[in-house]
Amino acid sequence: MSALYPNFKFDIVKPCTESRARLGRLVTPHGAIDTPNFIFCGTHAGLRSMTGEEAKAAGADIVLANTYHMLVRPGPDIVRKLGGLHKMMVWDGPIMTDSGGFQIFVMGYEGTSDEIKHRGKTQTKKSLIKINEEGAWFYSYMGGEKIHLTPEKSMDVQRALGADLIYQLDECTSSAHGKNYHADSMRMSLRWGDRCIKRFAETSDGTQALYGIVQGGNYMDLRTESAQRINEQDFFGMAIGGYFGKSKSELHDIVAPTMEIVRRDRPVHMLGIGHVEDIFAGVRAGIDTFDCVEPTRLAGHGTMLLKGQPRMRINLRNSKYRGDDTPLDPDSAFHISRQYTRGTLHHLIQAQEPLAEHVLSMHNVHVTMQLFREIREGIRTDTLDDVQKQWIVEAKI
Amino acid sequence: MSALYPNFKFDIVKPCTESRARLGRLVTPHGAIDTPNFIFCGTHAGLRSMTGEEAKAAGADIVLANTYHMLVRPGPDIVRKLGGLHKMMVWDGPIMTDSGGFQIFVMGYEGTSDEIKHRGKTQTKKSLIKINEEGAWFYSYMGGEKIHLTPEKSMDVQRALGADLIYQLDECTSSAHGKNYHADSMRMSLRWGDRCIKRFAETSDGTQALYGIVQGGNYMDLRTESAQRINEQDFFGMAIGGYFGKSKSELHDIVAPTMEIVRRDRPVHMLGIGHVEDIFAGVRAGIDTFDCVEPTRLAGHGTMLLKGQPRMRINLRNSKYRGDDTPLDPDSAFHISRQYTRGTLHHLIQAQEPLAEHVLSMHNVHVTMQLFREIREGIRTDTLDDVQKQWIVEAKI
Numbered sequence: 044m045s046a047l048y049p050n051f052k053f054d055i056v057k058p059c060t061e062s063r064a065r066l067g068r069l070v071t072p073h074g075a076i077d078t079p080n081f082i083f084c085g086t087h088a089g090l091r092s093m094t095g096e097e098a099k100a101a102g103a104d105i106v107l108a109n110t111y112h113m114l115v116r117p118g119p120d121i122v123r124k125l126g127g128l129h130k131m132m133v134w135d136g137p138i139m140t141d142s143g144g145f146q147i148f149v150m151g152y153e154g155t156s157d158e159i160k161h162r163g164k165t166q167t168k169k170s171l172i173k174i175n176e177e178g179a180w181f182y183s184y185m186g187g188e189k190i191h192l193t194p195e196k197s198m199d200v201q202r203a204l205g206a207d208l209i210y211q212l213d214e215c216t217s218s219a220h221g222k223n224y225h226a227d228s229m230r231m232s233l234r235w236g237d238r239c240i241k242r243f244a245e246t247s248d249g250t251q252a253l254y255g256i257v258q259g260g261n262y263m264d265l266r267t268e269s270a271q272r273i274n275e276q277d278f279f280g281m282a283i284g285g286y287f288g289k290s291k292s293e294l295h296d297i298v299a300p301t302m303e304i305v306r307r308d309r310p311v312h313m314l315g316i317g318h319v320e321d322i323f324a325g326v327r328a329g330i331d332t333f334d335c336v337e338p339t340r341l342a343g344h345g346t347m348l349l350k351g352q353p354r355m356r357i358n359l360r361n362s363k364y365r366g367d368d369t370p371l372d373p374d375s376a377f378h379i380s381r382q383y384t385r386g387t388l389h390h391l392i393q394a395q396e397p398l399a400e401h402v403l404s405m406h407n408v409h410v411t412m413q414l415f416r417e418i419r420e421g422i423r424t425d426t427l428d429d430v431q432k433q434w435i436v437e438a439k440i
Numbered sequence: 441m442s443a444l445y446p447n448f449k450f451d452i453v454k455p456c457t458e459s460r461a462r463l464g465r466l467v468t469p470h471g472a473i474d475t476p477n478f479i480f481c482g483t484h485a486g487l488r489s490m491t492g493e494e495a496k497a498a499g500a501d502i503v504l505a506n507t508y509h510m511l512v513r514p515g516p517d518i519v520r521k522l523g524g525l526h527k528m529m530v531w532d533g534p535i536m537t538d539s540g541g542f543q544i545f546v547m548g549y550e551g552t553s554d555e556i557k558h559r560g561k562t563q564t565k566k567s568l569i570k571i572n573e574e575g576a577w578f579y580s581y582m583g584g585e586k587i588h589l590t591p592e593k594s595m596d597v598q599r600a601l602g603a604d605l606i607y608q609l610d611e612c613t614s615s616a617h618g619k620n621y622h623a624d625s626m627r628m629s630l631r632w633g634d635r636c637i638k639r640f641a642e643t644s645d646g647t648q649a650l651y652g653i654v655q656g657g658n659y660m661d662l663r664t665e666s667a668q669r670i671n672e673q674d675f676f677g678m679a680i681g682g683y684f685g686k687s688k689s690e691l692h693d694i695v696a697p698t699m700e701i702v703r704r705d706r707p708v709h710m711l712g713i714g715h716v717e718d719i720f721a722g723v724r725a726g727i728d729t730f731d732c733v734e735p736t737r738l739a740g741h742g743t744m745l746l747k748g749q750p751r752m753r754i755n756l757r758n759s760k761y762r763g764d765d766t767p768l769d770p771d772s773a774f775h776i777s778r779q780y781t782r783g784t785l786h787h788l789i790q791a792q793e794p795l796a797e798h799v800l801s802m803h804n805v806h807v808t809m810q811l812f813r814e815i816r817e818g819i820r821t822d823t824l825d826d827v828q829k830q831w832i833v834e835a836k837i
Contacts (some may be wrong), residue, residue, distance in 0.1 A: 088784070089793035092489050094776065117762065117787045124763040133779045234608045365514065366521040379491065382530045386522045387485070390514045394487035397794060 047244055048279045049209075051252040053310040059422050063302055063329030066422045069310050071137040071207040072250050073129065076104040078310065079326050079418050081317070081411050083140055083336035087112050088122075088131045091339040092401040095134035095409070101377060102412035106132065107139040107334055110201055110210075113145075114190065115183045119203035126207030139334070140206040142197045142256070143317065145284070147171060147181050148215035161396035174214065176231060193239035200247055208280065208312075211239040213256040216286050225260040225286075233256045233272050240277050252279035256313060257305065260287035261297055269303035275367040279304055283330070284314035295324045302328040319355045319414070324432045326418055338411045342403035345392040347371055347385075348410040353438035355410070357385070360402075364389035371402075377409040381406075444641055445644040445676045448604075448649040448727075460699055460726035460767060466707050468604040469536040469647050470526065473501040475707065476723050476815050478808050479536055479731035484509050485519075488736040488806070492531035498802040499809035503529065504536040507607075508543035508599055512580045512587065516600035517802070524602030533787050536731070537603040539594045539636075541654070542681070542712065543837040544568060544578050571611065573628060582702045591635035598716040599643055605677065608622035608636040610653040611638075611682045622657040622683075626666050629655045634791045638675050640718035649676035651709060654702065658685035658694055667701035667792045678702055680727070681711035687835075699725040716752045716811070717766075720828045723815055735808045739800035744768055744782075745807040750835035752807070754782070768799075774806040775776055 052070040055076075059065060065076035071304040083090060083098060088108045090098050098106065102378050113119070125131050128138050150170040154418055178193030192200075197212040213232040216225055245255050255278035259265030273281055283301060285413050287294040298313070305311055310331045316322075317335020325333060339346065345360040349372060367386040375381050391399035414434060421430035449467035453474075456462060479486060480503045482496060484584035487495050487503060492828035495503065505525055511515070522528050525535050529743040530837040546565040556786030569577040577588030594609040610629040613622055633652050640650050657836075670678055680698060686693040695710070702708055707728045713719075714732020722730060735745065746769055772778050780799050788796035811831060818827035 070602035087788065087791035087793050089788050089791065092794040092798045094795065094799065097494075112791070116790060117783075121763040121783070125765050125781055125787075130781075131784045131787070184643075218753070366518040384522055384527075386518070387528045390488050390528075391484065392516070392520075393513060394484035394486065394509070395482050396491035397490065397797065398486035400794065401489045401798060402491065420568050 044182070044275050045245060045279065047277055048249075048252045049239075050249050051279055053280070053308070055307070056421055059327075059427065060425055062327040062427070063307075064326045064330070064422050064427060065329060066419055067310065067331050069331070071252070073135060073207050074138045076137060076311075077419055078331040079322075079415055079422075080104055080281045081302060081333050081415050082312075082332055083408060083411075084105050084109075084334060084336045084339065085132055085418050086336070087116070088128055091134075091343065091404050093339075093399060093404050097405060098408055099134075099136065100125040100346065101379070101408035103136075104406050104412070105137045105139065105332075106134055107141065108132070108204065108206065110143035110197065110204065111139075113204055114200050115190070115320075116142060116185050119200045120206075123203045127203075129205060135210065138206040139208040139312075140201050140204050140210065141314070142210040142212045144197075144213045145257075147192060148217075150181070150184070158165050170333050174236070177321055178212070179214075190284075190300070194235040195242045198239055198242040200248065202251070205250070207251060208254060209251050209280070210254045210282065211236045211256055213284065215284065216258070216260050218286065218289060220260070220286075222260075222262055222265075225258075225262055226265055229260075229265050229269050233269065233276075235274055235360070236273065236278070244277075254278055254280040254282050256282045256314070257285045257301060258285045260286045260384055261293055263297065263371075264298055265305050266297060266301040270301055274304070274306045278309040280312060282312040282314050291321070294321065298325060298330070299328040299371075302330070305329070320435055322418075323435060327427070338407035339404050342407050345399065345403070347388070347403050348407045348412045349412065350410065350434055351407075351436055353436055355414075355434065358393055359385055359388045361389075372410070373404050375406075375409065377406070380406045380409060441676050442674050442676065444637075444644060444674055445646075445649045447646050448676055450677070451706070452704070453618040454820055456724075456824065457822055459724040459824070460704075460823060461819050462728070464707065464728050466534075466728070470532060470534045470604050471758055473534060474816055476719075477501055477729050478757045478804060478812050479504050479709075479729055480505075480808075481733045482529055483729060483733070483737065484513070485525055488740065488801050489737075490801050492529050495805055496531075496533065498535075499668075499774070501731075501809070502534040502536065502559060502807050503531055504530070504538065505601065505603065506539035506543060507537045507601065510537075510601055511540060511589070511597050513582050514727050516597045519602075522602045523601075529701070534605065535603040536709075537598050537607065538711070539607035539609045540589055540597070541576075541594075541610045542591040542612050542655075544576050544589060545614075547578070549582070556814065559637060563605040573631070575609070591632040592639045595639040595643065597637055598745050599648070602647070604648060605651060607651045607679065608633045608653055610655055610681065611656070612681065613657050615683065615686060617657070617683075619657075619659055619662075622655075622659055623662055626655040626657075626662050627651065630666065630669050633670065633675070637724040641674075648820055650817060651675055651677040651679050653679045653681045653711070653788075654698060655682045657683045657773075658690050660694065660697055663694060664701050667698055668837055671701070671703045673707070675709040677709060679709040679711050690719070691718065695722060695727070695757060696725040699727070702726070717786065717832055719811070719815075720824075720832060723819075724824070735803070735804035736801045739804050740797045742785075742796065742800070743798050744785070745804045745806065745808065748833055749830060752811075752831065752834055756782055756785045757789055758786075769807070772806065773810075774803070777803045
């Protein structure tokens, strides 16, 4: 590992025999995590309704906060005054922050987030003012103040937030951009990566490690160029991000060959992707960590995750769960999932009791971590196919 | 104690020397609680965002659910199918249910709840259809269905819910009613009490104990008549409820002399009252238990309770808490209250993170239970005056 990251380590414990999947161990100053693993989203330094301790009890190993949101409110100076993210989140394990880029462009170009996540279009207001070599100017969603984010400022902000794993500033593109724009943007993100590393090296106290982000849209030649350059840059880890095309299959078509280019000795993160089929595809391509708001967002919508269900989901709003005294998961190792019944949750959701989201969040964290535990066990024992068959099932018609 | 209540007991451990305050112990099939004590509101069988386990960890000894809400949704049959309130709430301690009367009349006569709680008027839709000797007809807030609640049905519903401490059906009056109405209504509630006891005796399996409710509005002669009759009825406990007049001082003017009439060997509950000054006045009058939505409702509004603050409250929405790294309560015995800072909560409230309500709910439960622990200690050591001075303080001007 680079001298820039004295307190970080990534070891490949066991490579898979049939795919690029690998069992790894990522060491940070706030403890080590086994990989593949999942990073839970605490957007504004809050894991929805869970305390850090509760998320840990449910099984979580690592969490994230969003640099963009924390920059806009409460601002890096206030976070520093409050002792940094670990103190604010009452979380003594590893924390990741993204660079802020994703949200700027998601909010900047209408519909980008929906596209990347393959959702229907929603109405979002354009907030990006200008983007050029220097950085990006955008309106804060708090009172419309203009904010300027440069690669250097992204480093300084993430330094103040104090996460263990931090990210270079990059531009997130969309289908609105053609190949020329994607090429120029990807190369600008590479130059932003150089500037991030420079600022990082000047200011590092050894407590943080920097990830580069492979861009290039759904153009394999651009992804290849991006990955090759980032392989050479002095990052601790690498991430795959941005626009992959309009369908799920394009996502898989881009990620796997891109991962053939990405060097194998660094931890690799997949940004913002967390559906079960994408997780298995990503793991097989060699991805080590994932993040997604799904486990907690679904909890807020009354959906519980469960092994053996289509898309891992049960919608407890459905009236068929009225009076159902089946525990959320009768076989769970997690007491909450055994104590609360589907019928009680159906009732609490109907009554709009915040307890429903709280219980389902903890349950969904636990099931997500069960998925990753079984994925790791599948890699260890060369039975990943069997694990996948248990977790990805078709709906019965 | 009456043969109707073989598994319940109320012992006065120590009477106060200077007032009617007493240290007691209330034994139920789900454990014993020390009194004076506070009963936390889990309206729809959910303590807002706390699991039963979390409320217990924060210090709660006993909780309640509202018969009216549980009758309307999900209905007593569904509650029974789901194993009763203890199973639904994942709470193995004592539970109380009210009779359903309060909500019928609160929602029936516009503004009644605000009056009883001495709040400003809010707009509520009249839902009461008819009330007579037989019982009350009202519209469900779920789809406008007509529901009929009689004393017998209130017993049957509360039997299905399965709480330890249950309540007779009574009518809740308001300032809209004159003395004649109050007199007739109070006497009807007494007759409803007789019918409740009859139904209770026919159906009891020994797992529940019944409370009578002293009514009579702000007329001392009516309160006296009500208390004297209920003293003779075969209730396990007694409650003070209903309309006390338009000001706080009228509340105190009614409760203390009424408690002079109420027999001393039964536990006495004060319905729906929980402000700190009312609690001390009630304790001195001999009240053993209180309930109020305040601790959790205030949490939802960004207000934390704290000893030594005016009205026990700190409004964390106030911008002066921005960046304040003071723990919620630096001296707390409860880790959550020491771990989270006022500045972090200010931020989480601003960001509308549900974690804010969750953390403040647990904190507020803990402070409320600290208040009651200190009240009990004050009675034990004859220092209730000192305790009161520490908890009821004036705002500095």
